Amino acid sequence: MRLILLTSVVLVAFASNSILNRLAVGPGHIDPYTFALIRAFAGAVFLAALVLARRRVLPLLTRSRIAGAGSLTLYLVGFSVAYVDIDAGLGALILFGGVQVTMFAGGVIEGERPPLRRWIGAALALIGLAWLGWPSGAAALPLVATAAMLAAALGWGIYSLAGRAASDPMAETGANFIWSVPLLVAVYLLFPVEMDVAGANLFGIVLAIVAGAITSGLGYALWYGVLPQLGASTAALLQLLVPVIAAVGGVLLLGEVVSWRMVGAGALTLGGIAYGLGVFQRKLRSNTS
Template sequence: MRFVFLICVVLVAFASNSILNRMAVGGGEIDAIVFALVRAFAGAVTLAVLVLIQRRGLPVLAPARIVGAGSLTVYLIGFSISYIQMDAGLGALILFGGVQVTMFAGALIGGERPPARRWIGAALALAGLAWLSWPSGAAALPAVAVIAMLAAAVGWGIYSLAGRRATYPMAETGANFIWSVPPLLLLTLLRPVQIDGVATTVTGIVLAVVAGGLTSGLGYALWYDVLPKLRGSTSALLQLTVPVIAMAAGVALLGEVITWRMVGAGAVTLGGIAYGLGLFQRRTGSSTS
């Protein structure tokens, strides 16, 4: 039961990141790259302090940081940029659909062979997300935002696959955040100055700090803690609940209107996940697959 609770906390943290990013960047409170930089810096400071309090070291020079920090940085940049133009629901579809493909591919390369029900469940969940998030009008999708979110999806998928080998989640996550700060700082300094650039507000900074220190820093450390106990395909499937959670949070916190399409699509998505995880079958033994 504790393990299930931890997974639920992680998924809520992931959904909160979408809401916070949307409020800050989409609301014009802060520049997208500055948001990513503050988010990374807050996560690095928070986790570094907690690790030092525990009298442990930060593995900043470990070879695994190349993949961990590199994929995290790609995710942070793409995620922030995409929400300048993209609707949160459509962004969630592209992000976690891309994560699903990336992690399934990684699992297959690693020798995992997901059962047929997991493939069927994933297809149902993706269909539900498509129904939930696809725009009702004929407006063209913003190409830059789509490319940025796809890059974020690949980055997060690789980051999650790498996390399955973590031995000290908090310290390794903290080291990843530390290494993500320099490239984000460099990108902030080198990015073109826009004539009508977004001014950084106190609200934007606060939202970025919360996203970095709480829902990202501690949330990702907890994710690295549960990942070794999950198969790659299972962890990919679980993350498809995040867009549904984010949509519900948008209704509760941002005053968005709930529709029958949201209810129906959410039911299809969650039903697909439940089927893929074997929750509709009688279990003869326990497993963390």
């Protein structure tokens, strides 16, 4: 029950990141690059303070920082850039669809053999997500934003795979965020982009701080805490819940409209995840025992 509760909190935090990022950069309250940098800095400061308050050590110079901080930086940049032109629900669909492929592939390469039921459930969930987020009519997905979100998906998939070996989730997450700050600065210096720190308003800055410290910092620390108990394929499948949560959040917080397609796609996605995780089999066994 504790694992279920913590995983649920993490998934809500992931969906909140999509909503906060879209709410900040979509209307232009802050540019995506400044948002990513403030988000990383806020997460680094908040988590470092918590780790040091517990008299723990931040593992800043371990080999795992290369994969952890590097993949986190790739995710942060791609995520922010994509949400300039993509709605919260659709962005989460592209992100976690890509994460699903990355983590399934990573798990298989490392020797994990997901059962057929999990492959079928993942396929059903992906079909539901495609139905939920695919533009209707002649609308086309923005090319740059889509490519940026796929890059973010690759980064987050690698970050999640690396997190399964975390011995101190909060300290490792804090170290990743600390290293991501100079990495982001280096990226911006090597590849000049239009940062407009002076043009960011207070609302955009506050959203970036909340996304960095709470829904990212604490959310990712909790994620690193539950990952060792899940396995790559299960973790990938569970993250397909995020676009559904983000779509509901879009309705409640961003004024998006509920449609029958959303209801049907959400049901198909949830059903696929439940089947892939064996929920129906366990319920059948409990009823017959």
